[in-house]
Amino acid sequence: MLVSDFHFDLPEELIAQQPPAVRGSSRMLAVDRATGALADRQFTDLPSLLQRGDLLVMNDSRVLPARLFATRAGLTTQHNSPAPSGHIEVLLVEHLSNAEGHNEWRALVKPAKKVQPAETLRFDETLSAQVIAAGEFGERTLRFNLAGTAFYEGLDRIGHLPLPPYIHRDKAAPNTSEDRERYQTVFARERGSAAAPTAGLHFTPEVLEALRARGVELATITLHVGLGTFQPVRVDRTEDIRLHAEPYTLSEATACAINRATREGRRIVAVGTTTTRTLEHIARITPAGENVAAHSGSTSLFLSPGLNDRFLLVAGLLTNFHLPQSTLLMLVSAFLGDAHSEESDWGRQAALRAYAHAVAERYRFFSYGDCMLIT
Incomplete structure (x- = not known):
């Protein structure tokens, strides 16, 4: 595929410049992975849209003032x-x-x-x-x-926190006091990222507690977001894309949670593309039939339609809306298309339809924007 196949038109005014007034008040587009059906929801609906027994995995990396x-x-x-x-x-x-x-x-x-x-x-x-x-x-x-x-x-x-270049601030004051709080997740622990794992920015302690009350199991991995976040795609064909390696850690507790969920046939839902890439990398380096094991490593896994487009662990994805022609949009397209292997372009078309709907309904895009849940 061509990188240009993942283009969409985005009005500049839809690029969120500030976080929502209240953390967790974002809109959420729910996407049915099997049919591509769309439903406009609120992020606070997340607990009701997940199933009892789901394992929700979050990235607990903390953004450095880098x-x-x-x-x-x-x-x-x-x-x-x-x-x-x-x-x-x-x-x-x-x-x-x-x-x-x-x-x-x-x-x-x-x-x-x-x-x-x-x-x-x-x-x-x-x-x-x-x-x-x-x-x-x-x-x-x-x-x-x-x-x-x-x-x-x-x-x-x-x-200063390294806000993305599409979030405009005064050069003399690169961050506001609000940025210093809101460009971190409430569960951030391990410092090391050069950008926030932005799907996690929506969560509040109240939503986390509602998920536990629903019977959703919570776990964390650590992947430190690095150079790939800031480097644009500079090739024309997706098969020529090479991502920079980023370090990650899988704890003993989360390895055990993944193995239990897999053994019991429960869904694993990833919060963000960073978590997704980490989990799918771990699945690929674990010998067939064996349990995943706690370890640290690095991943440069690139997931895109036609390239590494089979998902071995992740069955649900919460993610923000990404830039046109970005590797993150390619990952979302691959995830949507994984259940439609007989139709090679289904995932890309489904992703672009969802993004067209989000533009038409005036969703907010990128780091401080709204989110989508694909299950």
């Missing part, structure tokens, strides 16, 4: 302000394991041409980093002078 502003060593302009000319914007996207114990990160840097290996970036009086490698499309590897608690305290002090 957007930083630096000056190149030797320059005397004020540190850590996005406004003055000559400053360098840095987005931390992945922590790199290092045998020597150095605190190294893969980052996106702009303007990238000014920042070359061996250069030092200064973020404030205590935090700095040396550029140790350069990659394509503005990628740089940075080695920081601080590590551990001191490093994360520095991020908390001077960093």
Whole structure:
């Protein structure tokens, strides 16, 4: 398939710039996976739309204040302000394991041409980093002078949450106090993501409690959202798409919950595409007939119609509305089409019909927008 096959027209005014006034008050488009039938609902209807015994799996990764502003060593302009000319914007996207114990990160840097290996970036009086490698499309590897608690305290002090570029904020104030609360899920625990797992932003403690009362089992995995979220698709054919690997952890408790649900024939419902990719990757690396086991690893799994389009664990998906021609829309299309293997293009067409309905009904799109439930 062509990437352009996943295009749809989206009026700019439907791109949500702010979260809903009350967390959990979003609209939700319910999609029947078997028929493609659509129903306009509210997110708070979720407990009534799931079945007793369903296992709902959420991504508990916490977004880092990973957007930083630096000056190149030797320059005397004020540190850590996005406004003055000559400053360098840095987005931390992945922590790199290092045998020597150095605190190294893969980052996106702009303007990238000014920042070359061996250069030092200064973020404030205590935090700095040396550029140790350069990659394509503005990628740089940075080695920081601080590590551990001191490093994360520095991020908390001077960093900004990395809101997506389609959410517009004043350059002098990249986040609002509302962003700092609402661009995290209420169940976020493990810090490490460069973007929020946005399907989880709708949940409130009250909805979680209503799910438990319904008899829905809750579990978490951790996948730290990284570089792939910020890099546009740069190829024409879906078979040429390669995703960056992102680290994940499957706990013993969640592995046991997955094995019980599978053994008992209960549905596994994923909250978000990050959770879906993680679960489906785990299913693919687990030998046939064996239980999944607790472990940590990384995944670059790409799910799209005609490519890795069989879903082995996930039977339901809660997800936000995604960008045109994005790998996330391709995943949704593959999930819708999984029950229609005899009709190769059914899933893509069903996804685009659902998106056309969402546009016509004025749903809000992307990170702070509304959601859809596919079961």
